[in-house]
Amino acid sequence: MNVEKFLCDAILELKDIDESELVPSLSFEELALDSLDYVEIQLLIQKRFKVAIGPELFSTGKLKNLGDLYRHIEANQEQALAA
Amino acid sequence: MERHWDAICVGAGITSLAFGAQLVHRYPNVRLLVIDKHTVPGGYATMFRRPKADAIFDCSLHKLSGMGERGNLFRILSDLGLTKELDLHRSEEYFEANFHDRVFKLSNSIEQFQVDLLREFPAQSQALKEFFEELAVHGRNGYYQFQMMQGNYEVDFAELRFAHRHLKNLTVEDALRQRFNDPDLRRIIAATGIYVGGFSSDLGYLYFLHVLYATLTQGNAYVKGSSQRLSDLLAQRIENAGGKVLLGTNVHRVISDNQDSVNGVVTSKGNFYANRVYINASPHYAMSQLFDEHPGLTLVRMKLAKLQPSRSTTTLYLTTDLPPEQLGVESAESMIFSENLDWEPPSQSDDSCEMLAEQAFWNESTMELTNYHLLDPSGGSILCANVLDDIGHWPHRKSELYKEKKHRAQLALLERLYQAKPQLCGHVKYVELSSPRTYERFTNNTDGAGYGAMVGTDLSGHIFHHGFPISGVHFLSAWVAGPSYEAAFGYAEMKVNQWAA
Numbered sequence: 001m002n003v004e005k006f007l008c009d010a011i012l013e014l015k016d017i018d019e020s021e022l023v024p025s026l027s028f029e030e031l032a033l034d035s036l037d038y039v040e041i042q043l044l045i046q047k048r049f050k051v052a053i054g055p056e057l058f059s060t061g062k063l064k065n066l067g068d069l070y071r072h073i074e075a076n077q078e079q080a081l082a083a
Numbered sequence: 084m085e086r087h088w089d090a091i092c093v094g095a096g097i098t099s100l101a102f103g104a105q106l107v108h109r110y111p112n113v114r115l116l117v118i119d120k121h122t123v124p125g126g127y128a129t130m131f132r133r134p135k136a137d138a139i140f141d142c143s144l145h146k147l148s149g150m151g152e153r154g155n156l157f158r159i160l161s162d163l164g165l166t167k168e169l170d171l172h173r174s175e176e177y178f179e180a181n182f183h184d185r186v187f188k189l190s191n192s193i194e195q196f197q198v199d200l201l202r203e204f205p206a207q208s209q210a211l212k213e214f215f216e217e218l219a220v221h222g223r224n225g226y227y228q229f230q231m232m233q234g235n236y237e238v239d240f241a242e243l244r245f246a247h248r249h250l251k252n253l254t255v256e257d258a259l260r261q262r263f264n265d266p267d268l269r270r271i272i273a274a275t276g277i278y279v280g281g282f283s284s285d286l287g288y289l290y291f292l293h294v295l296y297a298t299l300t301q302g303n304a305y306v307k308g309s310s311q312r313l314s315d316l317l318a319q320r321i322e323n324a325g326g327k328v329l330l331g332t333n334v335h336r337v338i339s340d341n342q343d344s345v346n347g348v349v350t351s352k353g354n355f356y357a358n359r360v361y362i363n364a365s366p367h368y369a370m371s372q373l374f375d376e377h378p379g380l381t382l383v384r385m386k387l388a389k390l391q392p393s394r395s396t397t398t399l400y401l402t403t404d405l406p407p408e409q410l411g412v413e414s415a416e417s418m419i420f421s422e423n424l425d426w427e428p429p430s431q432s433d434d435s436c437e438m439l440a441e442q443a444f445w446n447e448s449t450m451e452l453t454n455y456h457l458l459d460p461s462g463g464s465i466l467c468a469n470v471l472d473d474i475g476h477w478p479h480r481k482s483e484l485y486k487e488k489k490h491r492a493q494l495a496l497l498e499r500l501y502q503a504k505p506q507l508c509g510h511v512k513y514v515e516l517s518s519p520r521t522y523e524r525f526t527n528n529t530d531g532a533g534y535g536a537m538v539g540t541d542l543s544g545h546i547f548h549h550g551f552p553i554s555g556v557h558f559l560s561a562w563v564a565g566p567s568y569e570a571a572f573g574y575a576e577m578k579v580n581q582w583a584a
C-alpha cells in the first residue's frame with residue numbers, strides 16, 4: 001500500500017470527513033486534529049513505515065499539509081531502506 | 084548585564100526551570116536567561132513567609148507523582164543528580180476519606196488501595212476489578228505518551244485505538260456513572276481531580292486515568308522545604324552553568340525581525356536578545372500582552388479560544404498551636420466530602436448567582452486538606468485546605484466587595500474544617516485565605532488557573548501553538564504539557580530533546 005492511500009485510510013478512521021476532501025493541499029489546520037489524533041498518526045507512521053515523525057515537525061509548521069507529510073515519509077523511507 | 088543569550092524563558096515557573104536545568108545539563112555551553120516578574124523563582128511552585136505567624140506556606144499542592152523507582156519524574160530528577168539533594172517524604176496513605184458518617188484511610192500502594200476500596204464498597208467488587216484493569220492498560224499508555232512519541236515505548240495499537248474511540252470523549256463523571264453505582268465511591272475516585280484543577284464533569288476520562296495511574300502506581304512524594312526547595316535547586320543549576328534567573332523583571336513584549344523570526348524580549352530592565360524564546364506563561368496572557376499585531380496570530384487566537392483554563396482554587400492557610408496530627412488530622416492528606424450526593428458545579432450562567440456559587444464551591448465541593456507538619460515537622464504546625472473554585476463570582480481585588488467575600492470564604496471553609504475535624508476548634512492560631520484573584524495576581528494566569536489548561540474532552544485547543552507564525556517561539560508550561568509537576572518535567576524533557584533538531 002502506498003503512503004497516501006495508507007494515511008488517507010487512517011485519517012478517515014479518525015475524522016468524520018469525505019474521502020474527496022483528502023487532497024495533498026489539505027492543511028492540518030483544516031483537518032482540525034486534536035493532540036491525541038496527532039499522537040495516533042505519528043505512531044501509525046512509525047509502525048507502518050519505520051519513519052519517526054517528531055512532534056516538532058507539526059508544531060514548528062515544517063509539515064503544513066498532507067502533501068508535506070507524504071513527501072517527508074517517502075524521503076525518509078528511502079533513507080531507512082538504504083540504511 | 085549580558086544582553087545576548089542562546090535562549091530566553093519568559094516566566095520562571097516550574098516548567099521553565101525544569102527545561103532550563105535539563106537543557107544546561109545536556110548542553111553545558113548553552114547560555115539561558117530566565118525572566119520573571121516575581122521575586123522568587125518557581126511560579127506556582129513557590130512559598131511565602133508570614134514571620135509574625137512564624138510560618139512558611141507552600142503555594143502549590145506539591146504532591147509529586149512518578150517518584151517511584153520506575154517513575155518518569157524520578158528518572159528525570161535522578162539524571163540531574165537532584166534526588167541526592169532533595170529530602171523526600173513518602174506517605175503511607177494516598178489520602179484519608181472523610182464522609183459525614185465514616186472516615187477511612189486509603190493506601191498509597193495500588194494493590195492495598197484496591198483492597199481498601201473493596202473493604203469499604205464490597206457490592207462494587209466486580210466494577211472495581213474492571214476499573215483497575217482499565218487503569219492498568221489505558222492509564223499506563225497515557226502515562227508513557229511522551230516516550231511513545233519519542234519511540235521509546237511500544238504501545239499496543241488496538242488498545243490505543245480503543246481508548247481514542249471510546250474513552251477520549253467521556254467526562255470522568257459520565258465514565259464513573261457508567262462503571263459504579265455507589266456515589267461515595269465515585270466521589271473518592273474523582274477526588275484526584277483536585278490535583279489537576281478539574282471536577283469530574285470537567286475532566287476527560289482518558290486523561291484522568293493517566294493522572295490516577297501516575298499518582299497511584301508510580302509512587303508519589305513531597306519535597307521537604309516545600310515546592311520552593313525544588314524550584315530553587317533547578318534555578319541554581321541554571322545559574323551554575325552560566326545562565327541567569329532574572330527576577331523582579333516584567334517582560335513587556337516579544338520582538339521579532341521582518342522575516343518573522345524571534346530575536347528577543349523587551350523588559351522593564353531593557354532589551355535582551357536570543358533567537359529562541361520559550362513562553363512559560365498563560366498563552367492567553369501572552370497572546371493578549373506580549374506580541375505585536377501580526378496577521379498569522381489570528382489563527383492562533385482562534386485555536387486558543389478552545390483552550391479552557393483549569394479551575395482555580397481557594398486556599399485556607401492555617402497554623403495550629405499543637406501538631407495537627409494530635410488534633411485529629413492524622414494523614415498527610417485528607418479529602419473532605421460534603422453530604423450532598425447530587426453536588427455538581429454551577430454552570431457559567433449560574434455564576435451570576437453569588438450565593439449559589441459560594442454554596443457549591445466552598446460548602447459542597449470536595450475539600451483537600453494537607454497536613455504539612457507530617458510532611459516536614461521542621462516547617463511548623465501548618466495545614467492547607469483547598470477547594471476548587473471559579474473566578475467568575477469573585478469581584479476585583481482591592482474592592483470592599485472582594486474583602487467581604489474573602490471573609491465569607493474564610494468562615495465557610497473554617498466551619499467545614501471544624502465539622503470534619505472538631506478537635507481543631509480552639510487550636511487554630513493563624514488563618515489566611517487566598518482566592519482565585521490571588522493566583523491571577525501572582526501568575527498572570529487567565530481565570531486564576533494555578534494548573535494551566537483544563538484537560539477535558541475537547542483537546543483541539545491544546546495544539547494552539549502548532550504552526551506558530553514567528554519562528555523560534557516555543558511554549559512551555561502546564562498550559563501545553565497538562566497540569567502536574569510530572570507532566571511539566573516530561574514536556575520540558577521533550578523540548579530539550581528537540582533543541583538540536
